[in-house]
Amino acid sequence: MIDPTSVRLALAVVVVLAAVHTLLVLRRTSRAPVVAWWAGALAAYGSSTVLYLANGSAFQAFTVPLANTAGVLGGLLVLRAARALRGRGLPWWLSAGVLAGALGTAVTEDPGHDTWAGGAYYLAAMGGTVGVAAGETWRLRLGRSPSASRMSPSERGAILTFAAAGSLYAAFYGLRWAIYVTEGPGSDLFGSLGGTGLTTLILIATVTAVTLAVTHLADAAHRDELRRRATTDDLTGVLGRGELLARAARLVARRPDGRPDAVVVADLDFFKRVNDTHGHAEGDRALVSFARAWRRELRADELIGRLGGDEFVAVLVDATPGQAAARADAVTRRFVAELEAGGPGAPTASHGVAAVEDGVTIEALIARADAALYEAKAAGRNTVRVHGEAPEPAA
Numbered sequence: 078m079i080d081p082t083s084v085r086l087a088l089a090v091v092v093v094l095a096a097v098h099t100l101l102v103l104r105r106t107s108r109a110p111v112v113a114w115w116a117g118a119l120a121a122y123g124s125s126t127v128l129y130l131a132n133g134s135a136f137q138a139f140t141v142p143l144a145n146t147a148g149v150l151g152g153l154l155v156l157r158a159a160r161a162l163r164g165r166g167l168p169w170w171l172s173a174g175v176l177a178g179a180l181g182t183a184v185t186e187d188p189g190h191d192t193w194a195g196g197a198y199y200l201a202a203m204g205g206t207v208g209v210a211a212g213e214t215w216r217l218r219l220g221r222s223p224s225a226s227r228m229s230p231s232e233r234g235a236i237l238t239f240a241a242a243g244s245l246y247a248a249f250y251g252l253r254w255a256i257y258v259t260e261g262p263g264s265d266l267f268g269s270l271g272g273t274g275l276t277t278l279i280l281i282a283t284v285t286a287v288t289l290a291v292t293h294l295a296d297a298a299h300r301d302e303l304r305r306r307a308t309t310d311d312l313t314g315v316l317g318r319g320e321l322l323a324r325a326a327r328l329v330a331r332r333p334d335g336r337p338d339a340v341v342v343a344d345l346d347f348f349k350r351v352n353d354t355h356g357h358a359e360g361d362r363a364l365v366s367f368a369r370a371w372r373r374e375l376r377a378d379e380l381i382g383r384l385g386g387d388e389f390v391a392v393l394v395d396a397t398p399g400q401a402a403a404r405a406d407a408v409t410r411r412f413v414a415e416l417e418a419g420g421p422g423a424p425t426a427s428h429g430v431a432a433v434e435d436g437v438t439i440e441a442l443i444a445r446a447d448a449a450l451y452e453a454k455a456a457g458r459n460t461v462r463v464h465g466e467a468p469e470p471a472a
Contacts, residue, residue: 167439340446
């Protein structure tokens, strides 16, 4: 029969290898929060396993409470990883309370003479935290939220693996807790079903399965990040030139007959002066603010992208040229108000508008809107012009 020390050493090796893979491989390619939380959980579980190796030594009075607390911390970090998949956090006070319970129950139950000091709380907390984590992942896997609908088959499989492994772990610890409180840790039943050997095998299987799941999720997050970088402008967060033109072309080509769409070209007035006078950081702030002002104006099916420099293009859906001009003017007012409130060097913006017409390419529509933009510049800037329409005479 394999002795407890040997199986704990085996578990420690598996945890260390999983941690090395997570930290040195996954964290280098993905900044997904689930990777960081899982790495923390592995470190906590590994610390707990190593501390338990001191059972029977003169240090047991100190290592048992610390081992219990480290193990429960691992469960909390698994829960934090699962909640990160749904974009949620975990209250610090809840974590602190659970950890204080693990440490306190172990310290008060004579850990110097009893390796199972605080055992009932420990088993309940270990199973409970991972059980709630499994519930979080099941909700994500079975839910119909937008985030769930966007998952690839690989991501759904990884979530399923995470949920199933967590459920197995939680059920096993629930069984251990039930036998512990009814039969005691010294009973034959607890030794056979909840002892070190079977527990270590369950832990090894769980760590391996969740590490594989996290690897798939990290790969998916890395692909999403590469896709985001390829399609969006790093500074402003709006669409980059290539993706903007591709999406705008599809939107215009699929426009229902008779729907009045519009293309708007915009840039900032005297933008070079802002950079030269106040520095490029102020210029970047202006670009980010302008993009944000446009994003707040758009509907979900409309587009905004940066062609380059301080030039932006928006495609508005079900908007006449007059309506598009009014919305562009509202964007300018919102943008100027935000910049003036945040510091010096606030530029204005000019816009050119072109109505979408059947058979006219997006490139030609942008050229028309750009010509209208030049008319707005010639008229003194900080205004909007519509292609093909004469400006209203001054009063």
